[in-house]
Every structure is written in structure tokens, then in C-alpha cells.
Amino acid sequence: MINAAHHDHDDLRLLRESVRTLLERAGGVARARKIRDEDGGWDAPVMTELAKAGVFGAAVPEEAGGLGMGLAAAGIIAEEVGRVIAPEPVVASVGLAIGLLRRLCPEHALLTEALAGTTVLATAWQERDAKGFSDTLSSRFENGALTGTKSWVAGVAAASGILVVAEAGGGPALALVEPGGKGVSIDKRRQSDGSILAELHLSGAPTELLAEGPVVAKALEAAVSDTTVLTAAELVGVSAKALEITLDYIKTREQFDKPIGSFQVIQHRAVDMHVMQEVAEASVRDALGLMDATEAPRLRARQASRAKARACTTARKITREAIQLHGAVGYTDEFDIGLYLNRALVLSAWLGDDVYHRRLWLNARNAEEAAE
């Protein structure tokens, strides 16, 4: 009954079931804990299995080698990734790396390899300034080499290549570097969920140029919107599962000779979590559908921000309430519920939190209304 699957269309339901089965068979949430305790990377065989299930090409048009099922399908996958905290960089690969390659160089062998899961690419596009994300690029592509610092690079732990967006003079360029190559140094920063978010330092790193000019800016904008909404979908999966675990717990945990879920104050808090979750699911799925229906960058960005704002607010509230309703055991590492809190922290911060996205959303809304 409280199963996200009941609102899907048939083909999406099948996709959801196959991804869920695959991730459960691979070890479920226990795998997230194991990898966290090791090195914060991921399982290469699981990456390949996901690729075989069509995960990386679900949202890629058929002419570029994908399944052409749109973002709605990628959103379903992201929700399932969120439910078991799968450590594979699915959203970063689908949204950023594959999102850029399929728009900028669909003929390149890298895209085929990324779709097949044989190559995993991280994407370095953001830079830091005093207020957070910088609006301008200070990294440079000159004479076939890259120089500068890129921040918040996800999925770098076991990546075989890094796509870098840098200023090339006449606009941005997209270029490829090797993680262990000359002039490349990676400062790995551990996140609360055990994953790595890196700072990438480039000092004359030799590179392969993949694309340059205004097309890169345009493709990047689209890819970032996709990644933002897919991260929101992943958060929806995180909060959905955290809520389910909590509901199961309060139905069985007894205090004062009764299950704590029979106390009205607990019930009302659980209901509030449930209502938030339903709103978040409806919102994110609505946004995915609207984004599939348009190419207009501002409309897509607005929907992505709406989804991320909602998903962050919801995941934050639900994962924190979940700890409270578990009582002291919720604060122990031994119980899985804490893994969800830690994952929500990471996914909320990545690409901007709810306050940041509400600001973007309002600006986009005002701009649209001014244009009317």
C-alpha cells in the first residue's frame, strides 16, 4: 500500500521492479554500509549489471543509443538507487557525464562505453567562490591543456576519466583528463555517507578536447537541470525508505506495554511524514514529466529547482524525525536508519539545498511572468 510502485505506468513499473530486484540481490542497504566502511567507492560489477539493465541509457534518445524513455524513467531508477543507498554514481553518470556526451558528441566511443558501464566518468563543472558556487569559470583550456581548480566533483573515487568544463576563450570547452595523469591532482573529501566529493587541481594537464563554444554552455545547462531533478528523485527514494523503516519500527517497538505506534502523538507525526512524502513524490514526478515535455531551458530549470527544493525539505524532515522516533537506537551506527540521514545530508547539499533552489525557482518564475 505504501509502495511507490502503485502510481507508475506499466513500462515504468517493470523498470522499477527490475532495478529494485537487481539492487536487492546485490546486497541492498548492507552493501552501502560495507562500501562506506571500506573506501567510499562502488562495485564495478554492479555498475555493469545496471548498465545491462538499461539504466544508463533509459533517458537517452534512441538515436544516441539509449532506450528513449525520458527523465521519468531515469527518475524511477534514481528513486530505487535512493532506497538502498546504492553507492554507484548513477545520477552523476546519467545526468552529467552521459547527459553532456549525448548532447555534445554522441558519436564518440566514450558515450558507448559509458552506456555499457565499462567506463565511469566523473564530471568537473563547478567552481568555488566566497559565496558558494561561482557563476564564472576561472579554469582555462589553453594549448591542449587544462589549468585551474574544480570543486564538488562527484563519482571520482573509481572513475576512469574526468570530464572537465573550462573556459576556452570563445566560451566553455568540454575536455577529458585521466585521474592519474600528469598535472592532475585530486583532493578527496569524505562525505557523511562515506562517499567522496573531490576538489580537482589541474596544472597544465594534457587533455582531449570533446567540444567547445556556446553549445557546451547550452548542453551543460540542460544536463545540470537533469541532474538536479534526478538528485531530487534519489532523495525521494531515500525518504520513502527511511519512512517505511520507521513505520515498521513504531508498529513493533513496545513501551509502556504497547507499541509506540499506538500513541496518538507518534501517529500524528508519522502521518505528517507520510503526507510530506506523498507531496514530494507527486511534485518530483510532476517535474520530471514537465521536463520531458519541453526543451525550454528556463522552464526545465524552474521545474528542477522546484523538485530539489521539495525533496530536500522532505528528506531532511523525514530522516531527522526517523531518528527521533527510533529513540536512542536511532542514534547508533548499528541501525540502518542513520545511513539514510547521512545520505540525505549529502544529496541535499549537492547541487544546492532547498533555500538555494527556492531562490532560483522564484527568480525563474518572476522572469517567466515578466516575459509574458
Next chain:
Amino acid sequence: MIDYNAMSDADFRRQVRQFFETEYPEELRNLSHRPKFAEIEHWHRKLHAKGWVAPAWPAEFGGMGLNAAKLLFFYEEQQRWGVVRGRDMGVQMVGPLIIKFGTDAQKAYWLPRILSCEDIWCQGYSEPGAGSDLANLRTNAVIEGNEFVINGQKIWTTMAHDSTHIFMLVRTDPKAPKKQQGISFILVPMDQPGVEVRTITTLAGETEFCEVFFDDARTPCENLVGELNKGWTMAKSLLSFERVFIGAPNLAQNALGQLETYARGAGRFDDPVFCDRFAEVALDVEDHAALYARFADQLKRSEPLGADVSMLKIWVTETFQKITELMIEAAGPDGGTLGPLQVGNVGLDVLAVFYKARPTTIYGGSNEIQRNILSKAVLGLPG
């Protein structure tokens, strides 16, 4: 007779929109209070002549016979244009009940009078001490000869002072083993010596609610709808409808539009804190609409709605209240002032909207009751 369901959605919507836009009186758009019948009689006559008083009723009883999808379009257009919710308890509540459970004679007599507003109805459910615990009612009806003799009191009866009839739940078997049993549903004329109506002045200074006292009031036994002592199930079937209706986005959407206009006029969007809080409620409204659409799709596929529909009411009424609170904040030092606040050429009665939002989390089953329903029926929590 026109088969509206055979029309394309777009054609139907266009026709409805055009009718409201050309025929609905400007001065009645987005009324902030529940009007008395005299105030909207002219509009009601137009609607009646068009045959559009009862969109959900089957055509054979004088309704439009709209299917769920068309019905939602109709309501959406009504809301979009700010068409008043008229004296519609007859159409929305007692009419459908008579259609479903009434005798042929009851249908033939009452339904046309509901459509023409010859009879104007109010709902007698709540009692002092039986608000959310609706089955806890004490007003009783005893059969004497051919009549029910009624004694007791109803409260929070919306617009009773502007009604000719009341449909009510009364206790007809005080010895029934469960309090939900032994309740009957009867129709009672109010123009008689045993019925006394007293208005209740609300926080907003308006008189929308009433107390209704019954002191040996009488109604013929033929005014019993359905079986004796079986009124509870019937009344409950109406409540689920009410819950979808009050879970609709319109009140919050309208208030949001008013807030935005006012705040722009007052220059509040220069304040980043205000901007964030505005975006928060605006997204609460937009995301509610996405959830509402999911339920609407269910209706359009003719699937029954489950208990989870309660979440719409919780979310939208609490969002509505958040918006009105932000209005008061936006008004700053004028936030306690009654009547319209003028900003440029825009006037907004901040407190009227605020007051209007207060009872929404109480009526139709308080939000606490809705949470109890969700907790048991949807989350399956124990005890």
C-alpha cells in the same frame, strides 16, 4: 438534453469558461463571505435557466450528468473565475443522498425544489459535545402517529438563518448497542414554532454559523430518507465527498494570488527573507496541485478514492493558513487593521482572508481527525 460527456474536453471547457466569463456578475467575483440567497438570487436564476445548478446530478433529475473528469473541469473553471459557492448544501449534500437513497416520491417532490432554490437547505450534523465525534449526537426524534417529534440542539449549522429546511442526523433508537446505530436521516422544515435559530458571531465578526434549537419540532414520517436507524452509513458517504471538495486547491491558490499582488505593491519582494517564505508557500500550493491531480486522475478513471484523500485536506488547509499568516506579516504595522488595506490601486482585506482560513482546519472533520484516519486506515498503525 445536451450530452456534455460526449463533448471533447477542450470544447466543454471552452463552453463553461465562456458562460462564466460573460454571465457571472463582476461584483460577485471572489466574495470573501458566504452570501445570503438574496444576494446571489439573480445569478442563481441564470444558472437554473441554463440547467447548470447541479453539475454532478444525473440528467434525469435535472442535473448536468457530468462524469468525474468533466466535473473537475467545471469546478476548475468556477474556481478560476472566482464564482461564488452559493447556497449549495441542497445540491451538494442532501440532493445526492435523496437520489441515492430516497423514494420516488421524495425524488419527485424535493429535487426540483432544490434546483430552483425554492427550498434552501442547511446541514444539521454537529451538536454541542458532538463535533468531530459525530456519532455522539443526542438530538432525538420520537415517532408520534405520522410524525417525528424532535428535541435537541444542533450547532455550527452553516447559514441556518438563511435556510428553509434542515437535513439532520437524529437519534431514533437510544438503546442501540453502538452509538453509530440508531441514528436516522430526516428532512425538517424550519418554518415552524418548534425550531429556533440563533446566529453565532465568528471571530471575523460575521454570522455564517448558527445554533438551531428543536423543541417538539415536527416533520412527517415520509421525510425519513433511507431506512430508520440506518442514517449513519448514508451520512458517511457524503463526508468522503466533502473531503475531496475541501481538499481542492482553490482557497489556497486564490490567497496566494492575493498575497503576491499585495506584497508586490508593498515592496516586500526586496526582502530576501520574505522571498524565501513566499517561495515556500507558493511551492506548497504548486506541489499540492500535483498531488491533487493524482487523485483527480483516479476520479477520471472512475476509480474509487480511498481514505488517503484526507491528506489533501490536511495539506491544503494548513498551507492556506500559512499564506494568510504571511499576509499579516507582509502588512507589518497594518497587520491588525480591519477592512481593506490599500496599496496603490490594490486593496486587500488581510484579516478577512486570515479569519476565513481559521475554520478550514476544523470543519469537515478536524485535521486531527483526518490524521487519525490516515494513521489507522492508510499507515496501519495499531490501536
